Amino acid sequence: MPITFTEQQVLDTAPDDASRKSGKDLAxxxxxxxxxxxxxxxxxxCKGSGSKPYQTQIDLQQLAFKCSCPSRKFPCKHGIALLLLYSRSTDNIPETASPAWVNEWIEKRQATQEKKAAAPVTTSTSSAKSPAVRASRVxxxxxxxxxxxxxxxRNGIIHLPEKNQTYWENTARRLIDAQAPGLAGMVRxxxxxxYYQEGWQQQFMVHLLKLYTTVQGYLHLELLPELLQQDIRQQCGFTVNQEYLKxxxxxxxxxxxxxxxxxxxDKLITERYWLYGESSGQTALILQFYARHFSTPAFTLQPGTAIKxxxxxxxxxxxxxAVLKEYKLTASPMHFHGMHQWSDVLAHQTDLCSSMPVYPEQLYTVQSLQLVPQQQQWLLMDQQRQLMALKPGSNKLWKLLAIxxxxxxxxAxxxxxxxxxxxxxxxxEHYQAL
Known part of the structure; x- marks a missing residue:
């Protein structure tokens, strides 16, 4: 069974609106x-302005793109157009033997992955005193x-709505200078x-208590279980060697x-991919970082698809x-698996909090949720009429209402x-990512 994509999934891979429009024009x-x-x-x-056509190729197993055009966008309009043609009907593109330039690219990608898998894991060669220096700065x-x-x-939180961006940003940047970027993120x-929405005080105190608890946890690491020490260090911004993990x-x-x-x-793009394991029932968060205009993402996962x-x-x-060790796209259907109601979500978080007092946002799939307006805000109501608030600043509201x-x-x-x-x-019974 061939791997397929919807037209919306293809358009979602585009880096901007101009690329979407140009891709549609070339499809x-x-x-x-x-x-x-x-x-x-x-x-x-694809026919271009020069004498030679642009050679465009797409790895369907890992959804990677390559094109001979001079565009620095990823994927370029030619890659979007080619995948759009395929998404509308696989018959648009004949099944045939791949040319040498495609074989060379695919073989090179496979060789690179095999080389990475076989490479020995090396430890840092930096000075032994470097960890001590960083610990002192933190x-x-x-x-x-x-x-x-x-x-x-001491001055009272009633004045916080009057504070400008500089008040927060100065503290965040000092923490970055102190090599504690995780704490800087919590300040942000x-x-x-x-601050001008009713009930902001409660939300502020929850965030402030998380920050304070994380700081106290770091100051008393030696008293905590080993895995919780790892959590606290990561929340402060200490990294884990991903090659070692792999x-x-x-x-x-x-x-x-x-x-x-x-x-x-600051021109650093963070992509957060949320995954659910069909057999294991486990959720996972994959993070990817890259600098705008200076680097391209190492991989692209398309919401609404499944990977082995x-x-x-x-x-x-x-x-x-988690980190991706190896993967390829699969044609597995996106059936719903998950919880029945909000009380199941709260039970999970109660268990989570008992061993990990400060925990990150989680992924949940809930059987039946409905958007309802109440007191000038939107809430998510389950089958038992229990309510949870829509996250402030969410830009998914109108698309969700339309669907x-x-x-x-x-x-989800x-x-x-x-x-x-x-x-x-x-x-x-068809999953549609927002």
């Missing part, structure tokens, strides 16, 4: 001199952070609170790619974040506590 066989496909790849020669940053927090509370979470055995499963969230800070993959989790009391028509549907959400962001729904 006509009249603009291609030749096209072809195999079980693992698509290719085509401790100094934490001391300054605690003074800032105490001054804030305080900045992002909607050398460990992982969990092989068919993973549903339920959502993708993109954020950008081996994942290795980061060390944690309750593992969530559901206001009716209850199985839904991310979040924690009382706030959640929908990332996809099962409409007529």
């Amino acid at each position: 006509s066989l009249l603009k291609w001199e030749s096209t072809g496909r195999s079980a693992i790849a698509l290719w085509g020669a 401790n100094e940053g934490i001391e300054e952070l605690l003074r800032w927090m105490k001054d804030m509370l 979470n305080l900045q992002d609170i909607h 050398s460990l055995p992982g969990i092989t499963d068919t993973w549903q790619v339920l959502g993708k969230q993109i954020t950008e800070q 993959a081996e994942l290795v989790y980061f060390p944690s009391v309750k593992p969530l974040r 559901t028509g206001g009716h209850a549907m199985p839904m 959400v991310t979040g924690a506590g009382n706030y959640y962001e929908p990332i996809g729904v099962w409409s007529n």
